Amino acid sequence: MTLEPRHQPIVPSYGAGTLSDLSASILASLDPKAPAEQNVLGLAPTQRACLLIVDGLGWELLRDHPAAAPFLSELARNAKPITAGFPATTVTSIGSLGTGKPPGQHGMLGYKVLVPGQDFLLNALHWDPRVDPRQWQSLPTVYERATAAGIAAVHVARGAFRDKGLTTAALRGAELWPADSMGALAAQAAAALAENGRAYVMVYHGDLDGTGHVFGAGSDAWYYQLAHVDKLAEHLARALPSGTCLYITADHGMVDVGPEDRLDVDATPELRSGLAVLGGEARARHLYARPGAAGDVLATWREILGDRAWVLSRDEAIKEGWFGPVDPALADRIGDVVAAAAGSFAAVATKAEPGESRLFGMHGSLTSAEQLIPALAFTAT
Numbered sequence: 003m004t005l006e007p008r009h010q011p012i013v014p015s016y017g018a019g020t021l022s023d024l025s026a027s028i029l030a031s032l033d034p035k036a037p038a039e040q041n042v043l044g045l046a047p048t049q050r051a052c053l054l055i056v057d058g059l060g061w062e063l064l065r066d067h068p069a070a071a072p073f074l075s076e077l078a079r080n081a082k083p084i085t086a087g088f089p090a091t092t093v094t095s096i097g098s099l100g101t102g103k104p105p106g107q108h109g110m111l112g113y114k115v116l117v118p119g120q121d122f123l124l125n126a127l128h129w130d131p132r133v134d135p136r137q138w139q140s141l142p143t144v145y146e147r148a149t150a151a152g153i154a155a156v157h158v159a160r161g162a163f164r165d166k167g168l169t170t171a172a173l174r175g176a177e178l179w180p181a182d183s184m185g186a187l188a189a190q191a192a193a194a195l196a197e198n199g200r201a202y203v204m205v206y207h208g209d210l211d212g213t214g215h216v217f218g219a220g221s222d223a224w225y226y227q228l229a230h231v232d233k234l235a236e237h238l239a240r241a242l243p244s245g246t247c248l249y250i251t252a253d254h255g256m257v258d259v260g261p262e263d264r265l266d267v268d269a270t271p272e273l274r275s276g277l278a279v280l281g282g283e284a285r286a287r288h289l290y291a292r293p294g295a296a297g298d299v300l301a302t303w304r305e306i307l308g309d310r311a312w313v314l315s316r317d318e319a320i321k322e323g324w325f326g327p328v329d330p331a332l333a334d335r336i337g338d339v340v341a342a343a344a345g346s347f348a349a350v351a352t353k354a355e356p357g358e359s360r361l362f363g364m365h366g367s368l369t370s371a372e373q374l375i376p377a378l379a380f381t382a383t
Contacts, residue, residue: 004254006099006374009030009344009369010326010368011312011342011344011367011368011369012085012368012369012370012373012374013088013172013183013322013323013324013368014085014086014087014088014104014324014326014373015084015085016087016104016326016327017042017326018042018106018325018373019043019082019084019085019324019377020084020086020087020098020237021084021086021087021095021098021099021251021253021323021375022087022098022101022102022103023042023043023102024043024053024086024099024101024249024251024377025053025098025099025100025101025102025144025254026041026042026102026103026144026161027040027041027042027045028045028051028053028144028202028249029045029102029144029147029148029153029202030045030150030246031045031046031047031048031051031247032047032048032049032050032051032150032151032153032200032202033151033153034047035151036330039310041346042332045247045249045379046194046247046344046357046381047049048245048246048247049199049201049245050195050198050199050200050201050203050242050243050246050247051201051202051203051243051244051246051247051248051249052189052191052195052203052204052205052246052247052248052249053099053202053203053205053237053248053249053251054205054207054230054234054235054248054249054250054251055094055099055204055205055206055207055251055252055253056094056207056210056235056250056251056252057206057207057208057209057210057211057212057252057254058208058210058212058214058219058252058253058254058255058256059210059214059228059231059252059255059375060219060252060254060255060256060371060372060374060375061078061083061143061255061374061375061376062255062370062371062374063219063228063253063255063256063371064078064228064376065078065347067225067228067301069237070225070226070229070232071228071229071231072232073232073233073234073235073239074235074237074362074376074378075252077379077380078378079347079377080275081376081377081378081379082183082377083254083374083375083376083377084372084374084375084376085373085375086098086252086253086254086255086372086373086375086376087104087105087325087326088286088324088325088342088368088373089105089111089113089282089283089285089342089366089367090253090254090255090286090365090366090367090368090372090373091112091113091253091254091283091286091365091366092113092127092211092254093110093112093113093126093127093168093182094110094111094112095253095254096110096168096172096173096208096253097109097110097171097172098175098278099137099144099172099253100139100143100144100145100171100172100219101139101141101142101143101172102144102147102353103141104326104327104328105325105326106320106325106327106328106329106332107141107326107327107328107329107332108139108141108172109138109139109329109332109335110112110138110139110171110172111277111288111325111332111335111336112126112259112281112283112286112288112366113125113126113127113282113283113286113366114126114281114282114283114288115281115282115288115289115335116279116281116288116335116337117132117133118334118335119130120132121279123279123281124138126167126168126171127168127174128167129166129167129168130167132290133167134142135168135170135171136170136174137169138169138171139172142175142256143172143173143174143175143176143376144175144202145157145173145174145175145176145202146231146276147175147193148173148175148202148243149175152200152283153200153202154177154194154197154198154200154201154202155175155176155177155180155201155203155204156176156177156178156179156191156194156198156201156203156204157169157173157176157177157200157203157204157206158179158181158187158191158194158203158204158205158206159178159180159187159205159206160180160182160189160325161178161180161181161182161207163178163206164178164180167267168321173204176304177313178190179193179194180296181205182304184207184216184230184233184234187205187207187238187316188234188237188238189235189241189295191196191205191238191241191242192238192241192242192243194256194371195242195243196243197277202348202370205238207231207233207234209227209230209258210224210228210231211225211253212362214362215361215362215363215364216361216362216363217254217306217362217363218258218363219255219256219257219258219363220258221362222270222336224363235250239380239382240382242382243382244382244383245381245382245383246348246381247377247379247381247382248355248380248381248382249377249378249380249381250376250377250380251375251377251378252371252375252376254272254365254366254375255365255372255373255374256364256365256371256372257285257346257363257369257371257372258346258362258363258364259264259284259285259346259347259348259361259362259363259364260346262323263346263347263348264284264347264348264350264359265306265307265310265347265348265349265350266350266352266359267280267349267350267351267354268351268352268353269352270306270352272302272306273302273303273306273349275289275292275295275298275299276292276295276296276298276299276302277289277291277292277295277299278290278291278292280351280354281337281368282337282340282341282359282366283355283358283364284343284348284349284350284351284355284359284361284364284366284369285342285343285348285349285364285365285366285368285372286340286341286342286343286366287337287339287340287341287342287349288304288336288337288340289337289338289339289340290337290338291338291339296315296338296339299338299339300313300314300315300338302338303339307341307347309344309345310343310345311341311342311347311349312341312342312344312346312368313339313340313381314339314340314341315338315339315340316333316336316337316338316339316340319336319340320333320336324340325340326366342366342367342368343367343369344364344369345369347382348364351374356376
């Protein structure tokens with residue numbers, strides 16, 4: 003008998019409190035001509051807004067480490083978390099932030115997604131020259147919309163991100179101001195805001211996520227890195243021009259996965275049976291079946307994973323709202339079967355994904371640790 007996970011999945015609250023709603027609301031707060039319904043979160047009107055994205059800073063992780071992050075924790079005292087979106091992974095979340103739309107609309111549906119009609123996976127963090135990022139994600143970005151409304155749009159991040167596929171797909175329309183250190187992130191963001199009367203500046207910092215992947219989100223290394231992030235946020239807040247609204251969020255949380263919680267798909271022939279392509283990542287799998295085998299793949303994965311994951315067919319996942327409203331033209335990017343890990347479980351693939359399989363901290367699924375993220379606010383005086 004197939005067991006169900008002990009806890010229900012945290013289905014993202016699309017249209018009420020997700021990353022796409024935060025980004026759309028910030029843009030609406032900057033544009034006096036924007037319809038009120040676009041400002042879902044009811045953000046105060048402003049001339050300048052700055053969004054700091056701390057990759058991997060889940061709400062529960064922040065809540066559990068107040069001593070390491072006094073500035074952020076103080077802001078969190080009067081805040082409530084929002085949900086990331088599914089999968090809870092950087093590619094999808096940057097797509098949501100960059101477009102102000104849910105995953106099922108922008109089509110950035112995971113870390114590795116099968117290109118429909120092709121025989122290869124698109125790794126959207128590294129991209130692939132065979133895929134045009136402007137066609138893969140064809141919606142206008144919030145930065146293109148900002149520029150059209152006379153609002154300066156700036157992206158402050160590592161210079162290496164310039165002209166990358168993910169940047170073009172999700173963040174086009176923003177001018178990249180390179181910043182390869184924490185000090186540069188704060189200084190460049192403050193300068194960009196000071197130079198423009200009306201501006202939307204997005205700041206991205208990724209080292210906390212990288213630290214968690216290697217050492218775990220429960221490690222001393224992660225704890226010390228959080229303290230640096232807290233100083234970054236504080237320095238940025240103090241450097242902003244008066245009246246600027248600073249918002250601080252994350253793209254997802256993180257779960258530590260020990261050796262006992264890993265199931266190797268490549269060492270379990272039953273899980274490979276009927277499977278044409280294994281996509282997604284260890285905690286959020288897109289399973290692309292061979293013709294006619296989708297039902298068998300669904301039944302096998304449900305049986306073997308049991309209460310360690312929520313395993314749904316594509317149609318079931320869409321019906322349950324995991325991706326938000328799905329554009330029918332994008333539906334076949336979703337696996338025939340979708341498996342979202344519960345607890346601290348991961349379906350790794352040591353042969354196909356040796357690097358990813360060695361990670362300690364992981365994310366992607368529908369647990370509270372991964373879905374709940376901060377939505378903090380500070381107004382510079």
